[in-house]
Amino acid sequence: MQVRIHRGSKEIGGSCVEVEADGARLVLDVGKPLSAGWNDEVPLPAVPGLADGADSSLLGVLISHSHLDHYGLLPQVSPHVPIYAGAATASMMAAAGFFSSASAAVTVAKPFVDRRPINVGPFTVTPYLADHSAFDAYSLLVEAGDRRLFYSGDIRGHGRKASLFDRLIRQPPAGVHALLLEGTHVGGEGHAGEIVATEAGVEVAMAATFSSAAGLVAVVSSAQNIDRLVTVYRACLRSGRTLLVDLYTVAMAQATGRATIPQPGFPALGVLVPQRQRVLVKTSGQFERTESVRPFRVFPEAVMADPSKYVVLGSSGGVRDLLRDGGLGSDGAVVWSLWPGYLRDTSGLRFAELVRQRAVPFVIHHTSGHAPVADLQRLVEAMNPERVVPIHTEGADQYAHHFADVQRHADGDWWAV
Numbered sequence: 270m271q272v273r274i275h276r277g278s279k280e281i282g283g284s285c286v287e288v289e290a291d292g293a294r295l296v297l298d299v300g301k302p303l304s305a306g307w308n309d310e311v312p313l314p315a316v317p318g319l320a321d322g323a324d325s326s327l328l329g330v331l332i333s334h335s336h337l338d339h340y341g342l343l344p345q346v347s348p349h350v351p352i353y354a355g356a357a358t359a360s361m362m363a364a365a366g367f368f369s370s371a372s373a374a375v376t377v378a379k380p381f382v383d384r385r386p387i388n389v390g391p392f393t394v395t396p397y398l399a400d401h402s403a404f405d406a407y408s409l410l411v412e413a414g415d416r417r418l419f420y421s422g423d424i425r426g427h428g429r430k431a432s433l434f435d436r437l438i439r440q441p442p443a444g445v446h447a448l449l450l451e452g453t454h455v456g457g458e459g460h461a462g463e464i465v466a467t468e469a470g471v472e473v474a475m476a477a478t479f480s481s482a483a484g485l486v487a488v489v490s491s492a493q494n495i496d497r498l499v500t501v502y503r504a505c506l507r508s509g510r511t512l513l514v515d516l517y518t519v520a521m522a523q524a525t526g527r528a529t530i531p532q533p534g535f536p537a538l539g540v541l542v543p544q545r546q547r548v549l550v551k552t553s554g555q556f557e558r559t560e561s562v563r564p565f566r567v568f569p570e571a572v573m574a575d576p577s578k579y580v581v582l583g584s585s586g587g588v589r590d591l592l593r594d595g596g597l598g599s600d601g602a603v604v605w606s607l608w609p610g611y612l613r614d615t616s617g618l619r620f621a622e623l624v625r626q627r628a629v630p631f632v633i634h635h636t637s638g639h640a641p642v643a644d645l646q647r648l649v650e651a652m653n654p655e656r657v658v659p660i661h662t663e664g665a666d667q668y669a670h671h672f673a674d675v676q677r678h679a680d681g682d683w684w685a686v
Contacts, residue, residue, distance in 0.1 A: 270413040270686040272447070275314035276302065277660040278680050281453050282338030284661055285314045286420065289683075290413030293390040294318075296330045297409060297420050301341025313345050315681075322349025328390045329353050329378060333422035334399075334406035335361045335493060343373040351378035353387065353394070357405035357525050361493065364524040367555070368492075368517045368546075381407050397437060399423070400430040402638030404495040404525050410442050416686040417442065419652065420449045423661065425640040426647075427467045429496045434644070441652040447676075447686045448654035453639035455671065456664025466636040472500045472507070474634045475604065479508035482630070484601030485576035486510070487588045489620075492517040494638070495530060497606055498582070502531040502538065505580050513541040513567055515583045516550070516558055539567040539579075543587040572596055585620045592627050599628040606635050642671050649673075 275285040283302030288295045296316055305311050318324025329351040332340045335358045343352070343362070352359075352375045363374035379387055381396035388394075391414070396407040401423045409420045419442060426434030466474075479486050490497045498518060505512040512531070514522075519540060522532040531538055540562040542550075550558050559566070572579055573596055581591065591597045603624050611617045624631050640648070649657055649672050656676040659665035668675040678684050 270411075270416040270418065271683050272418060272449075272678075272686055273683045274449075274658075274660060274678055274680055275316065276300070276680055277662075278678060279663065279665055280304065281661055281663055283311075284333075284339050285316075285342075286449065286660070287314075287316050288392070288411055288413075288418065290416075291391040292326055293392070294327050295389060295392055295394070295411065296327070297411070298333055298339040298422075299330055299342040299346060300339040301337050303338050311342060313342055319346055319350065322347030328392070331394065331409060332358060333409060333420070334358055334401060334403040335365070336403050336423070339423070340373065343375065352376065353378055353389070354381060355396070355405035355407060356380040357527075358403075360524040360526060361404065361521055364520040365493070365517075367520065367553070367558075368549070395442070397442075398430075398433055399437075400425050400428045400433045402428065402491075402494045402496055404493070408437070410445075417445050418447050418449065418686050419445045419654065421451045421648075421660075423451055423453070423639060424648075425638060426644045427465055427636060427640075428638070429468045429499060431467070434640075434648075438647055438651045441648075445652055445654040447656045447658055448649065448652060449658050449660045450645060450649065450668075450672075451639065452645065452659055452662030452664055452668060454637065454641050455645070455659070455662050456667040465641050468496050468500050468636060471497075471606070471634050471636050472504050475501060475504035476507035478602055478604060478632055478634065479504055479510050479580055482600065482602045483577055484598050485572065485579055485581065485591070485596055486602045486604060487581045487583070487591055487597055488604040488606050489585050489588055490582060490606040492521045492584075495521065495525060498522060498531055501580065501582050501606070502535070505537060510580045511537045511539055511567075511578055513539050513572070513579050513581045515541060515543055515587060516546045516562070517584075518582060519562060533562050533565040538565070540565045541567050541569070541572065541581055541583075543583060543590055545586055569594065569596065576601065585616070589620070589623065592623060592629070597627065597629050599630070602630045602632055605631065605633045608637070609633055609635065646671060
């Protein structure tokens, strides 16, 4: 079995890995680089058959989870190439299409089921359900002949599904020859031994902020971070507030297919549709989106009348509307629940400055979707692979300081497992 990393050996995001055995090939993820702008055109990696489906040796694309840096180029992939992914992952990618042109509706050839092998040509692929900020995320064990490659995908052990990481530590696949290990925090924010916040810890911190604020609280987060939706909802229940979500969050929650995920019909949960989404519904004519949540809608006038009753969860654009309309004041708070690094780019700086100008308290309550080095070391020790290969990292040159048997490979180079 041979492997070629197309993107990811020296950058975070844009992940794409090609695997070959007996003349057949699979592709693991087709992500859009995080460095690319929202409207930037990014070409597909140079994988024969990926764009036109004309090469029958390409047996499929495997999508580890529904984050754009792992599936963002999927709309450019030929419809003749089979796609493999989790059922909820496919559903969430399709549901996101109404809100983002970068998303894709795909037909899954065979859905991933935790630790249930799938045979694709000479390959046997076993998905391992993972703890990550994306719902229905998987690591992938790829076997061909007598060789075994384990692709970590994006992984952590401090989310609401931390038991999955603990299980992987207790019951790792045996005889792994190469571990493609994500290193988002290698050389970055997650040095060995650092104590990171858990989702449960974020819940407690948010509940304290919600309880101490006299006015409206707005939380800026990703609608696709289902763990964070659960966290914010539980914090609202702790503090006696009602959570208001937007249509995007409703769509993502329903796309999980899990009735246990907070969504319309849950107690102390309503729907506040921001201006941009009202326009989107009107221009598209998809009025069933607002009609379906009509019994649960809360309108801006009600929020203005009793702001201390609510927490609004949504995008920074929705918070800008609340700041502009006067719903958020100095007696409330804005909670940033995304990677703090976004506050250093142009839009993040503008947003933070707008909050400051309105004299609204600004708080960060967040934890990463990626494992710190200490947890990655636990994984490597438990799996004991022959080699550790860096991917999804800007710190590949520091892997050898943290892990044994590190082998680096440049993007575009074939190497044998």
